Amino acid sequence: MAALMRSRPGWVTSRPAGLAAWAGLAAVVGAGFAFTSSTPFPGVTTLLPVLGTAALIVGGSASTRWSPAAILSVRPMLFLGAISYSLYLVHWPLQQIPQSAVGYENPLPLVVTLGLGVLAVPLAWLSFRFVEEPFRTSPQAKRARTSTTLWATAAASAIVVAASSGLIVVANQTPISSGRPVEAGSNLSTPPVVPSFVPSNIAPPLRTAADDNAVIYSDGCHQEEGDTDTDGCWFGDNADAPSVVLFGDSHAASWFPTFDTLAEAGDIRLNSNTKSSCGSVLLAEERVKRSYPACDQWRRGVIERLQADPPTVIVLANFASARLGREADPAAAWEEALQRTVAELPSSSRVVVMADTADFGVTPGMCLAAHVEDTEACAVPRDEALDEPVRAVERETQGIDWIDLTDRMCDDVNCYPVVDDFLVTRDAHHLTKTFAEALAPALRERLPLG
Incomplete structure (x- = not known):
């Protein structure tokens, strides 16, 4: 041109x-x-x-x-x-x-x-x-001359690359734990056991936490924003196990490792249906942030499939607070959305709502890296990390079972980014795969499969 x-x-x-x-x-x-x-x-x-x-x-x-x-x-x-x-x-x-x-x-x-x-x-x-x-x-x-300019550009590029590489080496050698281990957690307790320092055996390590993600992101099962495939993906080989459908946005995807652990153990057959920034409740998207036709199409298609072939349990998991930002009365809007959704789902299925995970506001790993001897500095008050009015609505809505596992990461005062030897979230509000898997025994106790 x-x-x-x-x-x-x-x-x-x-x-x-x-x-x-x-x-x-x-x-x-x-x-x-x-x-x-x-x-x-x-x-x-x-x-x-x-x-x-x-x-x-x-x-x-x-x-x-x-x-x-x-x-x-x-x-x-x-x-x-x-x-x-x-x-x-x-x-x-x-x-x-x-x-x-x-x-x-x-x-x-x-x-x-x-x-x-x-x-x-x-x-x-x-x-x-x-x-x-x-x-x-x-x-x-x-x-x-042109040759001089080219050589100067090449030299400048080499300096930038060398400096960047040096910064990466220095960053990778910077300690991001206290250097002291804690006893590995086998069964998360309530209230949670919170070490005062970042353990050297924290799982996942802070450096790799962002990649500690559910397999459904890499195997193509999780639907990105433009996708509309409503088939879902099946996990678990026990054909006689109760069928459980996981249905929701990226917060549902972060719960996937918890449910998948039960599927691997033969306790359930899991059908995963998750989509980025697309909730499973019938809350009109145009009332929230933007028109999202692919979400509406996907959600409606999944619901129609569930109506045609009802599973034993349908689990709804969503980042509720993100969907309610413009509502004058968020709790009332969420109650209406849940009631509409339950009415659309097959009556023969048990409907479960997972209480949402703690929202730390920022990625806790960044705070922990700066406070390896004081994890308390990265804790968030419970009333800030959890949306209590929305939780109350979920707890009281007729026609659903409510499962709340936040007692494994929060006590009556705070929510904590490190519990036992586990890093709780990989960013501000998505569980690490490792911590989500550790929650499987607690989920098994509360999941209504009978």
């Missing part, structure tokens, strides 16, 4: 090219409004903004009568164009670092996202003014 614009063939300044630029502008702006987190990306949808941008660049130089050149050449647009590379570099960490800190299951409020976008503009101008422009216009850069 650069070569095309340099030669400037006659058709580039023609009326069709100008009209194509308008179409390109509409495609770029339209993609910004039409694309959501459920839009497959990258993929064929990428062509809309890419081809739109190409048409805009090529046709934007056409006669101002037929192209959007007059709009694109106003001072604010020229300013954004000048700082665009610096803006590209600055905006992403501004958006991602705060989001990562609170967890991706807790999308930042729109006003915060927009505020960070606005903040990126002056930061990008500072980078453009004091870094990009001085380097680009310096006499040394203008006099430098």
Whole structure:
């Protein structure tokens, strides 16, 4: 495209090219409004903004009568164009670092996202003014031969790689435990036994905690946001065991290892049905955060399958608080959603609701790495980590059994990121696979299979 614009063939300044630029502008702006987190990306949808941008660049130089050149050449647009590379570099960490800190299951409020976008503009101008422009216009850069520039770029890249590698080595050698072990937990007790330090035998280790995840994420069973497969996956070889369906969002997926342990033992036959950011209760998604057609389609398909072939037990597990952020009365909305869902499920099946896991707000492993001798510093008050009004609704709703295993990670005062020799969560609110498996005996005692 650069070569095309340099030669400037006659058709580039023609009326069709100008009209194509308008179409390109509409495609770029339209993609910004039409694309959501459920839009497959990258993929064929990428062509809309890419081809739109190409048409805009090529046709934007056409006669101002037929192209959007007059709009694109106003001072604010020229300013954004000048700082665009610096803006590209600055905006992403501004958006991602705060989001990562609170967890991706807790999308930042729109006003915060927009505020960070606005903040990126002056930061990008500072980078453009004091870094990009001085380097680009310096006499040394203008006099430098192409070979010199290439060698300088290669050297700079090598320095960055070496520095990054050095930082990784240093980070990997930094102690992230107290160096002292504790007795391995075999049967989690209530109230939980909480070591005052990070044990050297903590499982999983803090360094690998983020990857201590349910197998359904790697074997294709867990449905991502754009998926709509409603078949579920079966686990367990005992054909005579009671059938149990696990149904819900990523919090249900984090309970999967607990149920799978029972399936491996032959206690149940497990059918797993989980989907990212998609609850199993009939709470209208448009009332919460966004329209999510793939979720509605998937949820409805699973419910219809369960109606046609009722299992012994249906377990609903969801990140309830994330679905209730915009409700004026969250508890009442959740009660209505549960009642609607129970009414849709087969009456011959026992319906179980899993009490939601503790929400630590941020990834506990990061706090623990900074407080290896004081795990209490990373505990969260119970009334902050657990949504008591929602829990009360689940406990009292007719037609369901409520299973609460949070007594293995919380006492009457706090919820704890380390229990016995276990790390409880891999991020702010998803259980580690290792801890979830350790909860299997407690689940077996409470699961209504008779």
